[in-house]
Amino acid sequence: MSDTVSDAADRETQDRDRHPLAMETLVALCAARGFVYPASEIYGGIAGFWDYGPLGVELKNNLKAFWWRRMVRERDDVVGIDSAIISHPRTWEASGHVEHFSDPMVDCRTCKRRFRSDQIQGERCPEAPRQRAITECDLTEAREFNLMLRTQLGASVDETTTAYLRPETCQPIFSGFKRVRESARQRVPFGIAQIGKAFRNEITPRNFTFRSREFEQAEMEFFCHPGERERWFAHWREQRWQFHLDLGFDESLLRMRPHASDELAHYARAAEDIEFLFPFGWQEIEGIHDRGDWDLTRHTQYSGKELSVTDEETKERFMPMVIETSVGVDRTTLALLVAAYRQETLEGGDERTVLGFHPAIAPIKVAILPLSKKLAEPAHAIHADLRRHFNAFYDDAGNIGRRYRRQDEVGTPFCVTYDFDSNDDHCVTVRERDTMSQQRVAIDGLADHLRELLEQDL
């Protein structure tokens, strides 16, 4: 039996109810503890732009490093690049962005705001109170609105050229395909990966960092023979699903959603999204796309440079097909924060907030907490040693219970306490975030002990 609209709506409500976390709670925690806060905050912020603070940048860097490790370092058949953000403007003509990269948009003449027409329920302006009549919303007809951000290059007004801040990181991978293939001495099948900023003039940036105007993507374009595209699509689909499980996401928070045929880009053969259950519903964090030979064919046409390849054994000449994996770094960081957040009531009634990050992703790996300021000297020495290996933090302010809570709240997996016995037994206490269990460990072997714990399951 097929789903009715109300079945789907019920399921959506149930999914949301599974999330005890309200976004406002997370947004407030992120600002208070320096994960993420509005860009230009003292000027009231700027819609769609966010700054990552001292803990946020560590979290995001750890995520990017893990992606790079899985996608580039651990594979013989993928190489990395870091391209310029601004490409030759012809790039975006070849890619179809100048002509097609737009959303249908409506303006409300009453509230003077602009919305994506496909995100408006019925014909109502989202600003209108429920009881207001549709006519009072006074929406314009839908018009196409190009999402690329433009800039001008060149000094004098007459000679300036319009350039675009890239709306996706993959196009320089296609335009650099020949150079990378030859210089890295790679043969099809192989992939090119990069992590970098992308910009889209989103009409309605919202849901915290989820839909931003400046964001980061981690993309990999895998080039293969036309006869092998299904096999590689299946391979990358499986690899990318496993990546998210390895990040520590519970499987119940993830799902694969194949695109319906009317959703596919005109050049795409297949596409699936990996979706995450946010407090605001199931939403895409990654796309896996079979882009066919569209990109290389178009860049061949527009540049006049031949991008097809020859199979050295069969001498067959062909245009490689492309399987793309494209994950949003900011969306995944947000998903990590959502999944990690929990509020616990401890024995005795105390409350604690915990960010239960996988240790590999946690911004601070270990906090060194001397029991008293009198023990600062040996505790500093341990800190100096550990920080050569991992991001280690020193804190001697306040009682030890409060210091543990502060670390729990930012997801630090281990706390090392130097106490009055440590001078004699040359041991410290290592306290684990989730179980709060404590173990006496020799200072000599402390770095190795922590490394073993931090690298577990990876």
Ligand code: ATP
């Ligand atoms: P959406 O339909 O949500 O706008 P999309 O299908 O246009 O996303 P892609 O072009 O496939 O997204 O981009 C790949 C990834 O880049 C997305 O899965 C997402 O994680 C990220 N991404 C895209 N647009 C944004 C944005 N405005 N803010 C943050 N991340 C984004």
